[in-house]
Amino acid sequence: EDQVTQSPEALRLQEGESSSLNCSYTVSGLRGLFWYRQDPGKGPEFLFTLYSAGEEKEKERLKATLTKKESFLHITAPKPEDSATYLCAVQAGAGNMLTFGGGTRLMVKP
């Protein structure tokens, strides 16, 4: 059974204080690892897809990396508008559905 674990559950940062969110996964036949951002009362917003170990993708202050066992979402010099829940999900095996982790709730204080 595919398993995805995110840590920490919650993270408080001061504006400008860089940090990383972790997503550990156990799957058979990874087809893609996805990062989403979710704001309260809204659906998840797609950020990145990573397909193989060693791959990295960047968007503004966010950078996602992937190893064979985990993925990191690095946030550089965060701003209050980066506050949201960040979700990690995997697609594996024969199915196309996503298996999600529990999310990391990020709060950035000005």
Add this chain to the structure above:
Amino acid sequence: GAGVSQSPSNKVTEKGKDVELRCDPISGHTALYWYRQSLGQGLEFLIYFQGNSAPDKSGLPSDRFSAERTGGSVSTLTIQRTQQEDSAVYLCASSLPGGGREQFFGPGTRLTVL
């Protein structure tokens, strides 16, 4: 362009009633997914449609849940004889066909069963 739309945005119902939730995917997206997000369980897969293939129903929690997709576009998720534990946000997503494709989510329907 237009994203995934869902209706209603909120639904309050009484225990035992049936409810229907609607999803309009992004035009051209042949894959459509339903997920459920609740406080205790996180985001869980329910059902997946791809083109004219038989749907993958492996995530449906009970036979009270069913879904259909008409004309390869709009989908309806039906919950019969609703229970309080069905209260959750129901999210629809769509994607292009094939593995590794990003799924784009709608805003969700918040279902409250009294």
